[in-house]
Amino acid sequence: MKALRFAQFGQPDVLFVDEVPAPSAGADTAIVQVRAASINPSDVKNVGGRMSQTTLPRTPGRDYSGIVIDGPQEWLGVEVWGSGDAGFTYDGTHAEQIAVPVASLCRKPGNLSHEQAAAIGVNFVTAWCAIVEAAQVTNADTVAIIGLGGVGGAAAQIARRIGATVIGVTRGARMNPYVDAAVDSLGDTVAQLRAASDGGASVVFDTVGGSMFETAVKMLALRGRLIEISATDRRQVSFDLADFYHNESRLMGVDSLKRDLTAAARILEDLRAGFEEGSYQAPAIARTYALDDAVAAYRAVDAGTSGRIVLSL
Known part of the structure; x- marks a missing residue:
């Protein structure tokens, strides 16, 4: 599968798209096909070496929306969203697939697109x-x-x-x-x-x-x-x-980095009703980028944008 990677800290230019082994589901983990993943300022800081906990090489990314493709039968095919501490000490969401704890699976609001849902997390x-x-x-x-x-x-x-x-x-x-x-x-x-x-x-x-x-x-x-x-x-x-x-x-x-994927999922579940009933509005999306154009997307976040930058996979 394709994943965004960095093996050294620096400007967004240190990022590159690579072919890496797809993750496998385990007893307590599921695999999500990522359909969209937003880029947060903390992701840019992470690549820039401003997060002391990060280990290399690494796939960045904290927020995602996608579909469960492997794991418990009751979750297969379900559209989910997530956020948390991914992308620092374990691989994050800026990839075609991500392994997540089953306990962190959370149904995304049905009235939102994957891009909208991915823009909400952090x-x-x-x-x-x-x-x-x-x-x-x-x-x-x-x-x-x-x-x-x-x-x-x-x-x-x-x-x-x-x-x-x-x-x-x-x-x-x-x-x-x-x-x-x-x-x-x-x-x-x-x-x-x-x-x-x-x-x-x-x-x-x-x-x-x-x-x-x-x-x-x-x-x-x-x-x-x-x-x-x-x-x-x-x-x-x-x-x-x-x-x-x-x-x-x-x-x-x-x-928010003190909340892992499972802790953040409990918050997203509390938020879901507000989005579905319309009392919460998803952030405006300034632009979507393909994974292959992730360096340009990171540059846009680093420069400052009005609205969210989202990778569409």
């Missing part, structure tokens, strides 16, 4: 971990989301479905169909946020990190929860510790 799993698992958002919460890109946009949809009030924090205060209000990240952000939220947000989800951290801390209402998932432009931050504890604020980190 963004929505990360957002779910932040909004549902870490912050435990309820309909009584006001949730401020800094950055409404892939993960932030997914978080807005999840929080909105729960019934929370959602405020987007973006450059120019751009509105989004899933937010109730928007504030400008380049203006007096804290004052705008406090005015829009009647004194502060009970939850702040910071998808940017680094430069926005101190602002995010100041956005919190009494006993507010701050969720961090990134350190985009700097790893070291500072804040007023006295103000932090007087406000009884809470700070939590979320890393």
